[in-house]
Amino acid sequence: MQNTKGLALEIRLSAYIDGEVNEAERKELDQLVARDDEARLVLEMLKAGNAFGNKGFEEFLHDPVPLSLVRQIKQGPGAAPKAERVANAAPRKTRTRLWPRALAASIVLLLVGGSTGFMIGKTSNDGAVPVNVAAARTWLDDIADYHRIYARQTAEHLVEVPAGNSKIESWLASNVGVNFTLPDLTGKGLTFEGARLLVAAGKPVAQLMYKNEDGDVFAICFLKSKPGASDGRMTESMRDDIAMISWQKDGASYVVVGPSADADLQQLADAVSATI
Missing domain, CATH: 3.30.200.100 (MucB/RseB, C-terminal domain)
Incomplete structure (x- = not known):
């Protein structure tokens, strides 16, 4: 369990969402969220960011495998020496996680939300047609x-x-x-x-x-x-x-x-x- 006392509210609530605080600190944060509107708003934003991040990661896992990789797998070992060198490389050392995933996801959510708001506001002010960022079908x-x-x-x-x-x-x-x-x-x-x-x-x-x-x-x-x-x-x-x-x-x-x-x-x- 992490001891987040003295850290920023966002970090404390991120650890709270991930279940990484002890029982005493969990009760303290429960009371804080119950009486403080600002803390409650931060908590909801972090939850939304966490859901956003999980959804993006899930979609990444379902991305199609590159055709070149499919061929290398089917052709068997020896067909891709570069892949073998990567596989034999020394694993990275595990680092202590300082930023819980909910906080990281919330930052992504805020960036996306902020840029979207800017685009909407700019469109309203300039009278321009909104840009269609979706990839066109071919x-x-x-x-x-x-x-x-x-x-x-x-x-x-x-x-x-x-x-x-x-x-x-x-x-x-x-x-x-x-x-x-x-x-x-x-x-x-x-x-x-x-x-x-x-x-x-x-x-x-x-x-x-x-x-x-x-x-x-x-x-x-x-x-x-x-x-x-x-x-x-x-x-x-x-x-x-x-x-x-x-x-x-x-x-x-x-x-x-x-x-x-x-x-x-x-x-x-x-x-x-x-x-x-």
């Missing part, structure tokens, strides 16, 4: 949502047009505005199942569906992009259990979608980019 977010649904469908509902239809290329090209060659990925262990026509970010999108021997579903999606978009640089991203590798080429945007546990998605994207 076409890749829509594709991830589609893939999560369609990948669970049975064979007869997996695609809109089955693989045996000879008009798939002309049908998709005319609707999407992108000419392409249907990639043959049998060398990658994938069988073409058919195609769908989707809408993402308000634009028509072509979706080519493939399956491997384990029944995992992979997709190639593309749409027409701004003229001159042809950098070819590939970008990896993840949406929970879905991995995506996207790029732009010859005025079109492409993405290969598959399970996040697949270690060969980059090689698949390279093969698609070279043939489509």
Whole structure:
């Protein structure tokens, strides 16, 4: 138990919230909060800050694992020597905790609240439109949502047009505005199942569906992009259990979608980019 007598009220109440004061000091703080409006207000702010901090930490724990780390885990030891050096490093010495987590969380809450109040006040004074700080959805977010649904469908509902239809290329090209060659990925262990026509970010999108021997579903999606978009640089991203590798080429945007546990998605994207 901590002895917080003589310390700032915020620190004493933080230890009180965390149950880190002795019985005598707990009773003293109970009486203080009961009779003192200022102490009671500080206590409520600290409780709110504690809840805010716990919620933020919980959300952090649910963040998706980076695709590179997933690959290193699947490929086994020896594939990532840097990771091994970090794992073998000497652990840090444990330090005595001087600031309880409730106090730290309350500081974060006060900073967030203060900055929000400043933004609201500035907007009211200047008459400006409030800034939207939320990340805008992209076409890749829509594709991830589609893939999560369609990948669970049975064979007869997996695609809109089955693989045996000879008009798939002309049908998709005319609707999407992108000419392409249907990639043959049998060398990658994938069988073409058919195609769908989707809408993402308000634009028509072509979706080519493939399956491997384990029944995992992979997709190639593309749409027409701004003229001159042809950098070819590939970008990896993840949406929970879905991995995506996207790029732009010859005025079109492409993405290969598959399970996040697949270690060969980059090689698949390279093969698609070279043939489509």
